Amino acid sequence: MPNINNTCAANDEYEVIGETQWQIIESSGDEQTINIHGFKYSKLRATLLHTVCILLCGLPYFALAYYPSYNRFKYVKCSLKTAKEICVIDSDGGWTTEKVLEVDLNLSNHRDNRLRYFMFKHNRFIWLNDQGVFINVLALNEKLTIQLLMENMSGINKRQQNELIKLYGTNSVEVEVKSYWTLFVEEVFNPFYLFQVFSIILWSLDEYYQYATCVFLLSVATCMLALYQTKQMSINLHKMAGSTSAFTVTVLRPTRMGREECVVNASRLVPGDVLVLPPDGCVMPCDAMLLTGTCIVDESMLTGESVPVMKGPPCSSSEIYSTEGHKRHTLFAGTHVMQTRFYGNNQVLAKVVRTGFYTAKGELLKSILFPKPFGFQFYKDAVKFVIFMFCIAAIGMGYSIWLYVVRGSLIGTIVLRTLDIITIVVPPALPAAMTAGIVYSQNRLRKNRIFCVSPPRIVICGKLQVMCFDKTGTLTEDGLDFHSVIPLRSGEKFGECVVEVSSLAVTSPLIQALASCHSLTSIQGQLKGDPLDLKMFEFTQWVLEEPGPENTRYDNLTPVIVKPATSANGSMQNLDDFDPFTMEIPYEIGLLRRFHFSSAQQSMGVITNVLGQPQMVYFVKGAPEKVAGMCNPETLPENFSSVLNEYTSNGFRVIGLAHKKLDRKMKWVDAQRVKRSNLECDMAFLGFLVMQNSLKPETTQVIRELHEASMRLIMVTGDNIMTAMSVARGCLMVQPHQKLVLITTGQPQTNDSRPPLCMEVVGEGAPPKLALDAYVLALEGKTWAVIRTHYPELMPVVLARGMVFGRFGPDQKTQLITALQGEDVVVGMCGDGANDCGALKAAHVGISLSEADASVAAPFTSQEQNIKCVKLLALEGRCALSTSFAIFKYMALYSLIQFFSILILYNFYSILGNNQFLYIDLVLTTLLALSLGRASPGPVLTRQSPPVSLVALSSILPLIIQVSLVLVMQVASIYLLYAQPWFKPVEGGPDVEQVLCWENTVLFIVTAFQYLIMACVYAKGWPFRQPFCTNYYMMITLVTQSVFVTVLLLCPWQWLADFMEVEAMASADSEQTMFRIYLLLIPALHIILAIAVEASLSDCEKFSRLVRMMRRRCDKAAEGDAARPLCVPSHLQLC
Incomplete structure (x- = not known):
């Protein structure tokens, strides 16, 4: 309690x-x-x-x-x-x-x-x-300590359960599915829809019924679609959460005579309850720590890892229990317990530690319901820009008020025309248009089997600057190929490497270790487990059996038995063949207790007993350095380090093996209670297991392309640092001209001193100075911990130049990602989702390689098990970001084009007609904005990255010039009109607003061309998108609308001119005909100047470099420090 x-x-x-x-x-x-x-x-x-x-x-x-x-x-x-x-x-x-x-x-x-x-x-x-x-x-x-949790195995009584439900709440993670009416009310109160309602009311008062009706119908359709999508998302989330009240579980209740089983509803589970897990498995309704027995668990829902995990109870100790630190002993809510294994007549018991939304499943749902917001400069600038547009609208409103007051117009007219300015400058369709590019990118990613649970992060992929990779299963093949075994021969050195099992005696300790030290299990007749364990066990040519309860050869029921596949005479030897009166005892090894692998321990162990032998043996396998620390130094060969470095530096994965004969008095019960620390000391070293971890075929090419795009690449793995460095060299993550500097740490000389650091250039020794452009750093997890704690002044150098990080635990991977983000860069992480969950969630762009449609470990999930997804995401991200920029600029220009034209028409007692508004807003700009969003990503990653700030000089200066060109061309067209001898201006009056007039016709035609010109300017392809000529929707829209507007200018039919409310063609007036032709020259000149401005400023690399140089001048001192050679500090030793 x-x-x-x-x-x-x-x-x-x-x-x-x-x-x-x-x-x-x-x-x-x-x-x-x-x-x-x-x-x-x-x-x-x-x-x-x-x-x-x-x-x-x-x-x-x-x-x-x-x-x-x-x-x-x-x-x-x-x-x-x-x-x-x-x-x-x-x-x-x-x-x-x-x-x-x-x-x-x-x-x-x-x-x-x-x-x-x-x-x-x-x-x-x-x-x-x-x-x-x-x-x-x-x-x-x-x-709570593990010892405290394991003390009470009888559970809690019903009264305690009722009171604890009041304290912790029910064990429920149900997600509310709101009604359509509730969703509708919430959606209507959104500022976007309130602005739509305001605009529709305003247009209706101004008798713009057609346009208001169309916008109303579109808004209703958009709202209904949004409600349906929100409802479906809630339903899917509700199904994912499931209902714990739909099934029952068996728990233990204390009684006067001991304890009894009791069936309760899963929703009434509380911390302290003891679950009885059924032999055929179940879906966990809560987080629980195993007390007895073992379980085979499918955790793919949580981690994306498809390999089942074997879990067992922890050793009783005073260690503080945590679900993350003891996940090998914890059954998480939502995971599928496939099988349970028990000893003798004992039950498989688990104590409830977390319920409801505090479980792993609940935390997942909370992360979906309340996603962590991420700051991105583009979205921040977009909000600033909208506020700036409101300021422009305020200026226009002030001008229109002054204009209509001077004319003596009615109050109603002044209010309508003034408020109309807001709906023009801040277009209601802006949010929808901005998401178009992201939606199309998400669909293309789905076709490439890349799934996204957070679409806005696609845009962030466009600014990916640092990409971190796990090694095994990400850069290299998930499965390992057996290379050899290096046994320890009699004497003080290793023997020759062994590639055939026949070279080893079947009863040798080394072959016993290979056959027994694993976490394999048989599921439906097939061996399942870690790929390394599978390859290792295949080499032994032994078989694994999981006997039933009738077989009791080892004091109590043994969960797993391993034995040679054939006996001495070549016949198969089955467990049931054993008869002590008629034949010899078969050679079999019982696995009495397994200590599963953990990232913290970097090893795993197993207590075994050979059938018929009175003495148990403990085997361990793990990181060579870790295993060596458990062994008696006298059993370690002299060439331990040299042989280890020889293989790891060539990219092999090396596993150390050791064993220890236990006290003859130790029985099965003692084996279940003994602490691991008491076993892993004074062991005898056996040799090395060498595995070959090949690079995936796609790895090197993708790494090369990412390097060419000036993306910084980092490897962070739990494997040996030498192996990691070799793989980094092999896949060209470390460039041929770069030298690897390995930083290691040693023991402090005194209790008060800092642990010393040692630097060496791998393969060359250590020069006195290291030029930053030629050196990259490599270090292990323990060195990382020392630097973070004792040498914080070195952290900027490590974060700036670190490339290979080995022997990193899951928490250290997360620390690295977080530290890199603190350097104000966009960080990505790609891993298999098993030990990388924290890092994948922490990264701006987390990519889980999983066969699932979506993994909870990361916002992106790739079903293709290679790193090509990183390139595809970078391409789509750059495309989506540049498209969002283009659409935003286009919508801003669209608003300002209409804003200028409306103010000019106000000045000449005119206004756009309903059909003209309808054509501009619903036909022309909508089609162009949607077509802009359909641009496909470019074929290659370039060094140039898309801009991220809308208010940067390189973005704002071309935009200002484009706005100026728009205004100049509109004013020029009016001057050209007034220069015509046949032209008669509109006769003014207090409330005169004439639609059919030459001022209206000229500005409507010119602005229609300007919308097309701006779309053409911002549809440019290179370097982040395909050429816009490949965007067929865009081409069709540009061609058809250009032809339509040209016809409307040069030779409109009478019915068309009446419908569009423009001046019709005068059949006998050659001067008007020539004017129409001259007027066509203004859009022609405009498109030439607009493209020239965009090419010379936005697309000009020299201009961009100039802007960056000007921006960096204010940070010149810091830049100068970073450019200096990295001298070895006084507290660093040379190796």
Whole structure:
């Protein structure tokens, strides 16, 4: 039972400020920081707020619906102890108000009968009265030791369960599926739809019924589509979450006579319950730690790893239990337990440690429901640009007010024309147009079997600067090929390498180690497990059997037996052949207990017993350095290091093997209880297992292409550093002209001194100075830990030049990704999803190589098991980013083109007609914007990367010039019109707004050409997209609309001119005909100048370099330091 009054979070910090009126809660578990404030409801404040809302025709209610933080005006601050409402401010600045709930709680160690708590993002925060703080309920169990968890195997009684449900909540991760009406109300309060409603009302008042109707129908269709997609997403998420109330589980309950089994609904499970796992497996309803037995678990839903994992109970110790640190002993919610294995008549038991949204499955759902926002310069600049457009609209509104007031127009006309400016400058279709490129990119990725659960991250792929790769299964083949075994011969040196099992005696300790030290299991007659274990076991030519309960040859039931495939005379030897009165004892080895591999231990072990032998033997295999530390130094050969370096430097994966004969008095029960640390000492070294890990065929070519694109590449692996460096050389991640500098660490000379660091150029020794452009760094996980702790001043150098990181644990991989992100670069990570989950989630672009449609480990999942997906994502990302830039610029120009034309027409007592608005907004610009989004990615990655900032000089200067050209061409067309002798201007008046006039016709035709010109300018292909001539939709739209507008200018039919509200062709007026031809020269000149501006500024590499050079001048000092040669610091030793 948790002690509520005396519990503080091990990984959480709670800071109380301002006499408990507010509090900061920091949690390292989910990396969120929240700031909470205590409030009480105020009737006076609420009455004033509602009064103001009513007086303002209910408009503030819309703001309150979209910005819930403003609801806090209904409350007054108070202490957290007496608060009825909690205002929560998350780490991203979002505000929300949560009610404080109270419930009766009768726990033996809880002094108060009332439990106060509030919920935030499916996290429960409870009030600790003694400490005066709220804590996450998860913190109650974060100091539990493994020994404490394993003490009580009888579970909890029903009364305790009922009380703990009040404390922890039910074991439910159900996702609410909202009704269409609820979704509709939430969608309507979106500012985008509110702006649409405002625009439709405004156009209806101005008698733009056709346009308003079309926009209304489109808005309804868009809203319905959005509601359907949201509903389907909720349904899919609900199905993914499942329902724990739909099935029952068996738990243990304590009784006076011992314990009994009891069937309960899975939704009523609480921490402390002891589950009885069925032999045929099940789907885990919660996170639970194994107490007895072993399980074969399919965790592909969580990690994307298709290989089943064998899990067993931990050793009883005072070590603090954590689900991440002890995942080899933890069954996670949502994973499929395929089989359970037990000893004798014992049951397979597991203790519940987490329930509900605190389970691994719950954390996954929370990450989907409340995704971590990521800052991207493009989106930030887009918001700034929209605000800037509102400022322009304000200027235009001021001008139109002045213009119509001077004319003496009616108030209604002034209001309508002024408000109309807003709908022109800030187009309602902007958000939809911006997502077009991303949608098309996502569809193309899906065709390449790359799935994305976070579409906005596709754009981030376009600015990928640093790409990190796991080694095994990512750069190299997932499976390992057996190369050889290097046994330890009699004497002090290794013997010759062995490639045939026949060269080893079947009873030799080395062959026993190879046959028994693994985590293989038989599922439906097929061996399953780690690929390395499979290859190793295949080499021995032994067989693995999992006997039934009738076979009891080893004190108790042995879960796994291994034996030679054939006996001495060549016949198969089965377990059931054994008869002690008629034949010899068969040579078989029982695997009594397995200590599964863990990244922290870098090894695995197994306690074995040869049938008929009284003495047990412990075998271990793992990282050679780790195994050597377990062995008696006298058993290690003299050439241990030289042989190890010889093979690892050539890219082989080397595994160390050792064994130890255990005390003859040790029995099966003792073997189940002995601590691993007591076994892994004073062992005898046996030899090396050498595996060949070949590069995938696609690896080298993709690495070369990424290098050519100036992308920085990093390898971060749990494998040996020498092997990692060899693979990095082999796949050309380390360029031929670059030299690898290996940084290692040693033992401190005194207790107070820092561990020394040693640098050497691999294969050459260490020069006194290292030029940064020619050297890259390699280091191991332990060196990384030393540098982070004792040499923080070296971290910038390591992050800037580090390329190969070996022997990195899962947490260290995440640390590296986070540290790189701190250098203000976009970081990607590609791995198989097994030990890389933390790094994949932390990276801006996480790519999991998995056969699943989507892996929870990363926003991107590639079913193609190679790194070609990185190139494809980079290409699609650059295409999507440049397309989003193009569409945004086009929509901005579209707004300003119409803005200028409307203001000019206002000045000449004219305005665009309904059909003209309809054609421009719904036909011309919509088709062009959608066609722009269909651009395909370029074929190759170039060194040049797409711009990321809309407000950068290289982006804003060409845009300003283009806007200026638009205005100049429109004014020029009016001057050309006024220069015609036959032209008669519109006769003005206070409320004159003539549509059919030459001013209208000229500006409508010229602006229509300008929309086409801008689309043509921003549809350029190279270097991030295919040439726009390959975009058939774009070509068809440009050609057809250009022909239509040209016909409308030169020779419009009467019916067409009437429909489009333009001046018809005068049959006998040659001057008007020549004017129409001259007017065509303005768009022709415009397109030449516009393309020249774009080519000379936006596409000019020299101009871009000039802008970058100007930007870097302010950072000249820092740049100068980074360019200096890297001299070996005084505290670094030369190797």
